Amino acid sequence: MKLFKTNVSALFAAATLFSSSLIVVQTSFAQTTGKVVAPSSLKTPIANRAISESEVLSAQKGWGDALVAISTTYDTKGIEAARALAEKVIDTAYAYQFGPVLFKPTLTLAPQTFRTTRAGALAYFVGGDPNFPMDKGFALKHWRKVEVKNAAIFISGDTATTIGNVIFTDKDGNIVTVDKTWQYFKDDNGKLRIILHHSSLPYTAK
Amino acid sequence: MKLFKTNVSALFAAATLFSSSLIVVQTSFAQTTGKVVAPSSLKTPIANRAISESEVLSAQKGWGDALVAISTTYDTKGIEAARALAEKVIDTAYAYQFGPVLFKPTLTLAPQTFRTTRAGALAYFVGGDPNFPMDKGFALKHWRKVEVKNAAIFISGDTATTIGNVIFTDKDGNIVTVDKTWQYFKDDNGKLRIILHHSSLPYTAK
Amino acid sequence: MKLFKTNVSALFAAATLFSSSLIVVQTSFAQTTGKVVAPSSLKTPIANRAISESEVLSAQKGWGDALVAISTTYDTKGIEAARALAEKVIDTAYAYQFGPVLFKPTLTLAPQTFRTTRAGALAYFVGGDPNFPMDKGFALKHWRKVEVKNAAIFISGDTATTIGNVIFTDKDGNIVTVDKTWQYFKDDNGKLRIILHHSSLPYTAK
Amino acid sequence: MKLFKTNVSALFAAATLFSSSLIVVQTSFAQTTGKVVAPSSLKTPIANRAISESEVLSAQKGWGDALVAISTTYDTKGIEAARALAEKVIDTAYAYQFGPVLFKPTLTLAPQTFRTTRAGALAYFVGGDPNFPMDKGFALKHWRKVEVKNAAIFISGDTATTIGNVIFTDKDGNIVTVDKTWQYFKDDNGKLRIILHHSSLPYTAK
Numbered sequence: 001m002k003l004f005k006t007n008v009s010a011l012f013a014a015a016t017l018f019s020s021s022l023i024v025v026q027t028s029f030a031q032t033t034g035k036v037v038a039p040s041s042l043k044t045p046i047a048n049r050a051i052s053e054s055e056v057l058s059a060q061k062g063w064g065d066a067l068v069a070i071s072t073t074y075d076t077k078g079i080e081a082a083r084a085l086a087e088k089v090i091d092t093a094y095a096y097q098f099g100p101v102l103f104k105p106t107l108t109l110a111p112q113t114f115r116t117t118r119a120g121a122l123a124y125f126v127g128g129d130p131n132f133p134m135d136k137g138f139a140l141k142h143w144r145k146v147e148v149k150n151a152a153i154f155i156s157g158d159t160a161t162t163i164g165n166v167i168f169t170d171k172d173g174n175i176v177t178v179d180k181t182w183q184y185f186k187d188d189n190g191k192l193r194i195i196l197h198h199s200s201l202p203y204t205a206k
Numbered sequence: 207m208k209l210f211k212t213n214v215s216a217l218f219a220a221a222t223l224f225s226s227s228l229i230v231v232q233t234s235f236a237q238t239t240g241k242v243v244a245p246s247s248l249k250t251p252i253a254n255r256a257i258s259e260s261e262v263l264s265a266q267k268g269w270g271d272a273l274v275a276i277s278t279t280y281d282t283k284g285i286e287a288a289r290a291l292a293e294k295v296i297d298t299a300y301a302y303q304f305g306p307v308l309f310k311p312t313l314t315l316a317p318q319t320f321r322t323t324r325a326g327a328l329a330y331f332v333g334g335d336p337n338f339p340m341d342k343g344f345a346l347k348h349w350r351k352v353e354v355k356n357a358a359i360f361i362s363g364d365t366a367t368t369i370g371n372v373i374f375t376d377k378d379g380n381i382v383t384v385d386k387t388w389q390y391f392k393d394d395n396g397k398l399r400i401i402l403h404h405s406s407l408p409y410t411a412k
Numbered sequence: 413m414k415l416f417k418t419n420v421s422a423l424f425a426a427a428t429l430f431s432s433s434l435i436v437v438q439t440s441f442a443q444t445t446g447k448v449v450a451p452s453s454l455k456t457p458i459a460n461r462a463i464s465e466s467e468v469l470s471a472q473k474g475w476g477d478a479l480v481a482i483s484t485t486y487d488t489k490g491i492e493a494a495r496a497l498a499e500k501v502i503d504t505a506y507a508y509q510f511g512p513v514l515f516k517p518t519l520t521l522a523p524q525t526f527r528t529t530r531a532g533a534l535a536y537f538v539g540g541d542p543n544f545p546m547d548k549g550f551a552l553k554h555w556r557k558v559e560v561k562n563a564a565i566f567i568s569g570d571t572a573t574t575i576g577n578v579i580f581t582d583k584d585g586n587i588v589t590v591d592k593t594w595q596y597f598k599d600d601n602g603k604l605r606i607i608l609h610h611s612s613l614p615y616t617a618k
Numbered sequence: 619m620k621l622f623k624t625n626v627s628a629l630f631a632a633a634t635l636f637s638s639s640l641i642v643v644q645t646s647f648a649q650t651t652g653k654v655v656a657p658s659s660l661k662t663p664i665a666n667r668a669i670s671e672s673e674v675l676s677a678q679k680g681w682g683d684a685l686v687a688i689s690t691t692y693d694t695k696g697i698e699a700a701r702a703l704a705e706k707v708i709d710t711a712y713a714y715q716f717g718p719v720l721f722k723p724t725l726t727l728a729p730q731t732f733r734t735t736r737a738g739a740l741a742y743f744v745g746g747d748p749n750f751p752m753d754k755g756f757a758l759k760h761w762r763k764v765e766v767k768n769a770a771i772f773i774s775g776d777t778a779t780t781i782g783n784v785i786f787t788d789k790d791g792n793i794v795t796v797d798k799t800w801q802y803f804k805d806d807n808g809k810l811r812i813i814l815h816h817s818s819l820p821y822t823a824k
Contacts, residue, residue: 363569
């Protein structure tokens, strides 16, 4: 439990540091000659908007930790606390504040399949919105563990896309496996945000 | 029938023009002053790797036209002709020649859910590959019409992502609707290629 | 005079709208079928981070207008007003708040040739900084007109680069021509910011 | 001498491998769980179009090595061999085959300041083109050493830009320092190509 709390904190830290942050500014050894020079003179300031694989894996882990955190909060503190946390998670991990998000959650039904607005995402995770009457709250299903198994990753530069399985385990040990695609972009503060999220139950031949 | 033939031809034209093509080089009126000058002196050469919305819509239409073409070829000329066409379509519309593609077709079963290789994509579309014994050939299902209804589009620059419904109609008027995400990147020849394709049947509450 | 004031206002408007703005969210007609449907159902939400040519030309014009505005402010209201305006221009048009900027101004001398920090940019434009003792203030040279003649433009997606001549005319009609490269990126609010600026006097054979 | 020959060979190797190459496909350890699994099942295929800092530094070094190679070839084998090598270097290191390149060489004179075509680049490096009568051949100036000192680097994803000094030393020990900006993009084969090159002599106050 401690562990994911640390991770969720890290997730939120990025948001609260918003105003003072940078595009992942690095310093590095960039002279191409072999001459020995004092270390300080070797550092080249770098503004790097490219996404690395480790940033992608960290964003995936952050999403899973956040889902477990909402579930656990619901079980221990009730729906209001869970909803408040879900709002924070959505504002931190998704890109709704910049425009529409391409979100097809696992269990939505037509004609509300796609949740391009923040309200639609929140309703999916914690339910209770009369505008989305079929939503029961996916994050309220007592999840305790989220495992990501990537099948392939595409890093195009300042966006990155993953596809693979995500395996959810609830408090009673029940397991649900989904096929999931996420696409992230790196925002001006160097943080990955979900701009695309397509989740679906595996096809079962009849 | 004429219509889609033209469209499929256009799709292949991009591939055959490969060697002489450019990064969508435009000429344009780029001087910022209001002075009247001779048109010739106004043209600024532009190399443009950004993807436009109309390029995205055209790529979607090309995919649908190609699927109908494979189905119709199968019905009129048999499996060998259909397979040959499917290979052309895959090589023209997808990005397998550059690396793994993030492809989760509608009807694949674990443990072969994700088709990151060209062989896996071909097997899905036309079947007949002993390495993918559960594949029956999605493109052989007598499709006659493909309609795309986008729910949202994200253009990140030289990649673009769409999410929405795709509605397939076969020769008997049967209709199948899927939830579909495509991500394209613009290659060095200015052509959009599918790097991500996640398709799933709509969720149905039990 | 009226004219550039409008333009400079537009430049600053982008900054003040900061908190509520989006990634250039568009609505558009994105269905690929020819069926007649009600206009409202045709609109697809689009988040577009790609840079268009017109956005590039507008950013170039904004820079020229801002330089003339600083010069005119200096001539009519003095150095303090000019410096305050220059700070606004730098914060609005450049990307220093996100990290280092690749700025080589026209008239800087070694070892202070490159101005990767905001302080270095401000000193170049309005002088008066003891840390940059060779700077006399390029924006204080009574400029009244700035004309951009692009030789070529490269749009890579969410960044764009231009190269060409920029011609400055001062209040006495003196003209200076420079060779200039600008690279912009589109920030999370849909605004172009200068991340690279290399300016140099034309080479003159001896 | 051996050393740069190796480097130049590496530069050309990328071009000759053209047909079989990929978008820098990596395999990596991408599962986010801590479970011990067999190494083979841990590898996620990755298509990575992002540019790393080391790729940038390697491209810079390749350019310097190529310039010294042309100079040395000219001194030992004459102008025809030097021109042939220069053509190879331009086709390998620049992006002219995809469209216009934003190239402002150090010593060009108006009205031929900007060399957006391959012919203009070749004339600059080895001269002898009646269409560019003022070009004497920058690469024929007996260069023996090229040193790059970056002031700052901007990596936007699949393009990267550098600014700084480049110091040229000829066979007699004469030194020329220039201010130089390069922008690269990663092509479909994973190779960096110069799309922007702005070089200028340092400003000298009169």
